[in-house]
Amino acid sequence: MTSPHTETAAVVAEPAAAPDTRDGAPVDAFRARLRAFLSAEHPGRSPKGDRGARTRWQQDWAATLFDHGFAGPSWPREYGGCDLGLDEQIVYYQELARARVPGHPGNGPSIAGPTILTFGTPAQRERFLQPMLRADEVWAQGFSEPEAGSDLPALRTTARLDGDAYVVNGQKVWSSNADVADWLFALVRTGTQQSRSAGITYLLIDLTTSGITVRPIRDLSGGSHFCEIFFDDVRVPVDNRIGEQDGGWGVARASLGHERATRALSQAALFRRAWDELVTLLQDRGALADETARDRVAAFEIRVRIMQLTAQRTIDQIRRTGEPGAASSTSRLYQSLLEQGLYELAMELLGPDAVLLDADSGAVQGGRWVRNYLRSRAATIGTGTAEIQRNTIAERVLGLPQIFTPTR
Numbered sequence: 001m002t003s004p005h006t007e008t009a010a011v012v013a014e015p016a017a018a019p020d021t022r023d024g025a026p027v028d029a030f031r032a033r034l035r036a037f038l039s040a041e042h043p044g045r046s047p048k049g050d051r052g053a054r055t056r057w058q059q060d061w062a063a064t065l066f067d068h069g070f071a072g073p074s075w076p077r078e079y080g081g082c083d084l085g086l087d088e089q090i091v092y093y094q095e096l097a098r099a100r101v102p103g104h105p106g107n108g109p110s111i112a113g114p115t116i117l118t119f120g121t122p123a124q125r126e127r128f129l130q131p132m133l134r135a136d137e138v139w140a141q142g143f144s145e146p147e148a149g150s151d152l153p154a155l156r157t158t159a160r161l162d163g164d165a166y167v168v169n170g171q172k173v174w175s176s177n178a179d180v181a182d183w184l185f186a187l188v189r190t191g192t193q194q195s196r197s198a199g200i201t202y203l204l205i206d207l208t209t210s211g212i213t214v215r216p217i218r219d220l221s222g223g224s225h226f227c228e229i230f231f232d233d234v235r236v237p238v239d240n241r242i243g244e245q246d247g248g249w250g251v252a253r254a255s256l257g258h259e260r261a262t263r264a265l266s267q268a269a270l271f272r273r274a275w276d277e278l279v280t281l282l283q284d285r286g287a288l289a290d291e292t293a294r295d296r297v298a299a300f301e302i303r304v305r306i307m308q309l310t311a312q313r314t315i316d317q318i319r320r321t322g323e324p325g326a327a328s329s330t331s332r333l334y335q336s337l338l339e340q341g342l343y344e345l346a347m348e349l350l351g352p353d354a355v356l357l358d359a360d361s362g363a364v365q366g367g368r369w370v371r372n373y374l375r376s377r378a379a380t381i382g383t384g385t386a387e388i389q390r391n392t393i394a395e396r397v398l399g400l401p402q403i404f405t406p407t408r
């Protein structure tokens with residue numbers, strides 16, 4: 001695949017001094033400084049249509065955050081992050097959601113970055129982290145395969161050691177943003193096909209390498225947010241392996257934990273904002289004159305507050321133990337169901353013209369609510385299905401017998 005971003009890959013600016021919030025500087029002062037920065041540097045609205053243009057808009061914003069010392073709230077300063085305490089991280093995500101600025105393109109800083117920080121060599125940290133955080137290089141995740149999603153240890157893409165490189169053959173699927181990404185963090189099989197989690201290795205794969213084909217998959221919202229990826233004798237340097245050969249499963253589990261922790265923080269802020277905007281819109285359209293509608297809105301407000309509390313529980317767990325823990329499945333499950341419930345309620349209460357898409361005349365807010373309604377159908381599948389989350393809660397939180405969740 002030819003990446004549209006490789007020309008910027010080598011450009012890594014020195015980060016500006018990160019905001020000082022660790023030595024007793026009050027959270028309110030941090031909020032005020034961040035708010036002023038967001039107002040001064042706001043990138044404006046997303047370009048319409050072209051996915052490449054939207055990704056570049058996200059990349060430019062990530063670079064602006066980096067260059068002003070506001071990138072990577074939990075990342076060490078050495079790699080351009082803010083190294084914020086958890087209270088400041090909560091403020092960080094609240095303010096970014098409030099300002100409606102673009103998210104980081106790809107899965108780099110939320111999953112691959114913390115993994116490289118924990119398990120990478122000094123040379124790997126030096127090579128990959130700053131360009132990842134500044135979005136000079138965009139990253140995608142290559143874990144799932146056609147017969148290995150919930151049962152990830154069944155994956156079959158092979159990597160055979162040949163001199164100083166692995167030769168990769170097989171297929172990944174559902175890789176979000178792989179069509180606009182430069183790099184893939186992937187799980188491959190280096191053991192026998194029966195070795196399950198004991199024969200998996202974690203590789204960083206340059207998506208411009210010969211033998212890689214990336215095909216976008218169109219989803220029911222009309223967009224192409226994820227892709228299938230084919231590997232045909234793709235050579236990946238051994239230097240791009242994270243951790244030991246056959247030791248990738250432990251590395252991957254850490255990746256998924258980081259993803260969940262970051263999501264708990266950012267999603268709570270994003271859905272609170274979306275909900276507040278929906279309530280304002282309903283008021284403006286006179287939809288809350290009806291008592292039943294008001295009742296449903298009040299009931300949903302309670303769900304939004306519970307979501308914030310379950311996210312807080314994950315955060316408290318990280319604070320106490322340094323890890324998100326199994327209870328993070330509760331907040332993940334709650335958030336995914338809340339996301340679906342929010343857009344279902346929007347469709348019901350906004351009225352018939354809410355189902356029109358942007359090309360149609362009379363679409364409510366450019367078709368924003370129906371697009372999100374369609375996208376939200378995937379919320380209980382991505383990053384682990386609702387059923388798997390329920391299994392995890394049953395087994396690891398409630399202590400029921402471990403018979404459901406495939407982990408090995």
Ligand SMILES: Cc1cc2nc3c(=O)[nH]c(=O)nc-3n(C[C@H](O)[C@H](O)[C@H](O)COP(=O)(O)OP(=O)(O)OC[C@H]3O[C@@H](n4cnc5c(N)ncnc54)[C@H](O)[C@@H]3O)c2cc1C
Pocket residue numbers: 140141142143144145146147148149150151173174175176177226378379381382383384385386387388391404405406
């Ligand atoms: C929007 C979106 C983005 C994604 N992005 C990425 C990405 O960037 N990279 C990546 O690698 N993957 C990605 N995925 C893939 C995602 O991780 C998988 O879809 C998910 O893990 C489920 O796997 P599957 O699709 O193979 O379904 P399956 O595992 O085949 O599951 C099918 C059904 O069976 C149920 N089921 C399976 N096992 C059990 C069990 N033990 N107990 C009870 N029920 C069970 C499931 O809950 C589901 O309802 C993404 C998916 C979505 C929807």
